[in-house]
Amino acid sequence: MRRLLLVLPFVLIVGCKKDVTQGAVKVTVNYTRFLPGCLRVQARDVESGKELTQDVTELRGTRAQGGTMTVGVAPPTDWGKTVEVRATAFEQSCVGDGVVTDSQRVTLVMDAIQDTTLTLQAVDADEDGYVDVSSNGTDCRDDRADINPGVEERCNEVDDNCDGIGDAEHFQLNRACSTSADCHGVYRCDLTDFVQFCDTPPSTRVYPDKDGDGHGRLGSEARIVCTAVPEDYTAGPPDDCDDDAYSVHPGSPDRCDGEDTNCDGEKDEGFPQLTEACTDSFQCAGAYACAEDKQGVTCVSTVTPTSWYPDEDGDGFGAATGEVRSCVKPAGAYVANDRDCNDGNPRTNPDAPELCDGLDNNCDGQTEDVQTVCPGGVAPTWSIRTIATGGDRHWYSASSWIRGGVWVGGHDNRLAKLLPGSTSFITTSNSSCGASNTQWRAVWADPDNNGRVWLGSQRGRKGYQDASASNCVEVHDDDRWVFGMVGLRTDNTLALHGATSPNDSETPPTGRAFVWAGTGAPAYNDTSTNPLPRVLDVHGVSRSHLLLVGGQDGLARILRFNAGNSRWESEFAEQSSSGAKILNGVWVVDERVAFAVGNEGTVLRKTQGTTWTRMSFPSNHGLTSVIAFGAGSAYATCANGHIYRYDGQAWANVHSGDKRYNDITGTGPDDLWVVGNDGRIVRWPAWP
Numbered sequence: 001m002r003r004l005l006l007v008l009p010f011v012l013i014v015g016c017k018k019d020v021t022q023g024a025v026k027v028t029v030n031y032t033r034f035l036p037g038c039l040r041v042q043a044r045d046v047e048s049g050k051e052l053t054q055d056v057t058e059l060r061g062t063r064a065q066g067g068t069m070t071v072g073v074a075p076p077t078d079w080g081k082t083v084e085v086r087a088t089a090f091e092q093s094c095v096g097d098g099v100v101t102d103s104q105r106v107t108l109v110m111d112a113i114q115d116t117t118l119t120l121q122a123v124d125a126d127e128d129g130y131v132d133v134s135s136n137g138t139d140c141r142d143d144r145a146d147i148n149p150g151v152e153e154r155c156n157e158v159d160d161n162c163d164g165i166g167d168a169e170h171f172q173l174n175r176a177c178s179t180s181a182d183c184h185g186v187y188r189c190d191l192t193d194f195v196q197f198c199d200t201p202p203s204t205r206v207y208p209d210k211d212g213d214g215h216g217r218l219g220s221e222a223r224i225v226c227t228a229v230p231e232d233y234t235a236g237p238p239d240d241c242d243d244d245a246y247s248v249h250p251g252s253p254d255r256c257d258g259e260d261t262n263c264d265g266e267k268d269e270g271f272p273q274l275t276e277a278c279t280d281s282f283q284c285a286g287a288y289a290c291a292e293d294k295q296g297v298t299c300v301s302t303v304t305p306t307s308w309y310p311d312e313d314g315d316g317f318g319a320a321t322g323e324v325r326s327c328v329k330p331a332g333a334y335v336a337n338d339r340d341c342n343d344g345n346p347r348t349n350p351d352a353p354e355l356c357d358g359l360d361n362n363c364d365g366q367t368e369d370v371q372t373v374c375p376g377g378v379a380p381t382w383s384i385r386t387i388a389t390g391g392d393r394h395w396y397s398a399s400s401w402i403r404g405g406v407w408v409g410g411h412d413n414r415l416a417k418l419l420p421g422s423t424s425f426i427t428t429s430n431s432s433c434g435a436s437n438t439q440w441r442a443v444w445a446d447p448d449n450n451g452r453v454w455l456g457s458q459r460g461r462k463g464y465q466d467a468s469a470s471n472c473v474e475v476h477d478d479d480r481w482v483f484g485m486v487g488l489r490t491d492n493t494l495a496l497h498g499a500t501s502p503n504d505s506e507t508p509p510t511g512r513a514f515v516w517a518g519t520g521a522p523a524y525n526d527t528s529t530n531p532l533p534r535v536l537d538v539h540g541v542s543r544s545h546l547l548l549v550g551g552q553d554g555l556a557r558i559l560r561f562n563a564g565n566s567r568w569e570s571e572f573a574e575q576s577s578s579g580a581k582i583l584n585g586v587w588v589v590d591e592r593v594a595f596a597v598g599n600e601g602t603v604l605r606k607t608q609g610t611t612w613t614r615m616s617f618p619s620n621h622g623l624t625s626v627i628a629f630g631a632g633s634a635y636a637t638c639a640n641g642h643i644y645r646y647d648g649q650a651w652a653n654v655h656s657g658d659k660r661y662n663d664i665t666g667t668g669p670d671d672l673w674v675v676g677n678d679g680r681i682v683r684w685p686a687w688p
Helices: none
Strands: 024-032 038-045 051-056 066-073 082-090 100-107 113-121 176-180 183-190 195-199 204-208 223-225 277-279 285-290 297-300 306-310 324-326 383-386 395-402 405-410 415-418 426-428 440-446 452-457 461-465 473-477 481-490 493-501 512-516 534-542 545-552 555-562 567-573 583-588 594-598 602-607 611-614 623-630 633-638 642-646 651-656 661-668 671-676 680-684
Touching (some): 024 038, 024 082, 100 113, 176 223, 395 671, 405 440, 405 452, 405 671, 415 452, 440 493, 452 481, 452 493, 493 545, 512 534, 545 583, 545 594, 555 583, 555 594, 555 602, 594 633, 602 623, 633 661, 633 671, 642 661, 661 680
Parallel strands (some): 024 113, 395 440, 395 661, 481 534, 534 583, 583 623, 623 661
Antiparallel strands (some): 024 066, 038 051, 038 082, 082 100, 176 183, 285 297, 306 324, 405 415, 452 461, 461 473, 481 493, 493 512, 534 545, 545 555, 555 567, 583 594, 594 602, 602 611, 623 633, 642 651, 661 671
16 A cells, blocks of 8 residues: 655545555645635546545644645556646635635656645635635635624624625514514614614513502513503512402502402411400400401400490489490499480489379379379479568578478578478577577588588578477577588588678678588688688588589689598689679589579589589579489579479479579478578478
8 A cells, every 4th residue: 555645734545556666746735825724635647537535624824824734645556647636725614616726737757756836825814714705715804804704694784794695684674573462663783782683662561460459460471562551461560469459469558358468478467466355345355356447456246235324313224315335334323224214313213103293203204193192182383381471581591301391591580490290380589599680591401310400690690409499509600691501421420511701891702611510610711721702502412522602703603622631622613605603502412413503594513523514594583592303303493583493304484483582492303392582481292
């Protein structure tokens, strides 16, 4: 076997023979100004046309300078004496036509090696591996290494890959295109990245939003739109865990509804007290549950609360109004029925007996049966008698200690008493107790001492008289004019409280109050530390609920005794807002209810133990005294000879006489006494 030995860079085998004397060829291939990607070396027998070919892809040299390759050719023995050697250079691979070729014919000489040189010259100025088209290459821009057939075409108005096809055709510029079913445009070049893109109006990624809360359905795929956001879609994030509920989405306040309102994977986390035990607004035991508005929790109980009704008069029957529903009885006077037809009168309720008072006491809608209830079966009336006639023999004050037992004090040192079971008054005028000018303005009969009466006069005399005695006993005289007196017992010890005003000559006309044990001199309030306005009456049921009434500068004043410091303190001071005038009489029913009356039709009532209000009154007459049995049961007397009754609804004139009435007393609505000028004494419902 004969071989062609190529000194540089390779060995080319071109045939086999038995005789080595035929001759060989040494071929030197020079390639300049470029570096072929592939070099094809061929040897051809000119006589027979037979060829041997060898492709070489690993060549030495540089693209700028080129290089050299040497091969040796030892033709087969059956070839002729003339051999053509050819070298062809390719730009990249040995495919297609080469860019440059050179060849030589050589006549073989026996036992000799012929030398021949082939020269391949081409231009690759930009050294990109592609030969300029002027050198039969494919590089259309040999001045730029980034333009040649081996590069990817870019959208930049340049034929980058030298294929002769412009960008408009290559990239289909200005042809219609779509990026989605809702985005349509034309192809254009991106002059930043030099790629083709579909130029559409600005696009938006939208997601299904059925509930319209601005949050797309969780996990939904985006829809690309280049127009307005379609109906039932949103450009918001796809994070809505319940796209059927407008109020459910991330960022929504955590509502109390058993749902994951804010899509954080938890339910009602903002309301940790759910299911905890509680007490509802009706004081019923229950558990916390979501409120109806779902913004918070509410206490829910399965217990039906009791309906409670005010029982202001304490008779066990409630009013039809003022219902309070609660599982716990409310503080104060409440009962679980609404059957009382006058909750201000303890003598009026469904279980009360009918009284001879002209009112419906048992709430059956009818007044009493006169034949069975009233004395003698006679219809009730205000019976008038004149007791102790002549002169200025007026009666100023009266006090009952028992039904049928009454004391009356008056002008000219006169006293009158009606003993239980009697039908007529006994009058006395004893010079040993008082004097002819004594006016008994205050009397109080003690029900716990057999009706002993305690007396106070306009001239300041103070004394007492037993019901069985003929004469009174004068104890003290201090010239303080007494206009009211009441006795209160504490631990079986009697204390008499009085309201006094100055005598005619005292200026300024200040009032005083006293506490008296019935012996010696009474103790008056200290006017330097506890001054009082003019006071005209006193009444109370205990030391903690003891009231003085009177006035100052023509307006009403009410003071309350403070048992803690023994001082009188203002409870009502009229500032002309209601126009309440000077008060002449007061009556305390209990710790919660009291009445006060005065000039120009002034009637004040206290309820709930704290609030005084002026009541509507049908007359502007001066009221002189009052008695009450409840917040809805009261009577008042008038300087013009009238008697008024309050039945829980309104004040009404129930009697009109022809003399001034000064005081009223009694043990109930069916046992009333009114006293007045010129010896007048009026009895309801019938004279004994």
